[in-house]
Amino acid sequence: MAQAKKGDEVRVHYTGKLEDGTVFDTSAEGEPLSFTIGENRVIPGFEQAVLGMEPGDSKTEEIDPDQAYGSHREDMVMELEKSQIPDEVEPQVGQQLQLRLDNGQTVPVLITALGEDTVEIDANHPLAGRTLTFEIELIDIDENGASDEGGNIVTP
DSSP states (O other), X not given: OOOOOTTOEEEEEEEEEOTTSOEEEEOTTSXXXXXXXXXXXXXXXHHHXXXXXXXXXXXXXXXXXXXXXXXXXXXXXXXXXXXXXXXXXXOOTTOEXXXXXXXXXXXXXXXXXXXXXXXXXXXXXXXXXXXXXXXXXEEEEETTOOOSOSOOOOOO
């Protein structure tokens, strides 16, 4: 049987869990995740875990932050004046907003704390700094590379 290698389009079912066992994402009830190995459309540790697997293989892989969403960076946590938040938004801890940068780009941020006149926001990925565990089942391999079917999956 063929083993998954760089350039192969693979289809996998997966379940991602946090350190405490909480499931943060899964494909179990839906369509398998499709991606081409080597195109960096999934986190590096996930792609590395699939390399060498054969269709029908299952494995559990623990992925450190440096091979997932990186370390939690304190320089990406900032405090804004509440007056910088649009009037129609009532800020709440846990709320996700879009921060527009000077260059026009937008970045998703999470409100992590509220002060009397300030709002603390965090621009880190919600899974930054976390060790992730993935249960992975390789469904099939297309050794001819990516097809035109399906969407552009960015992360598992």
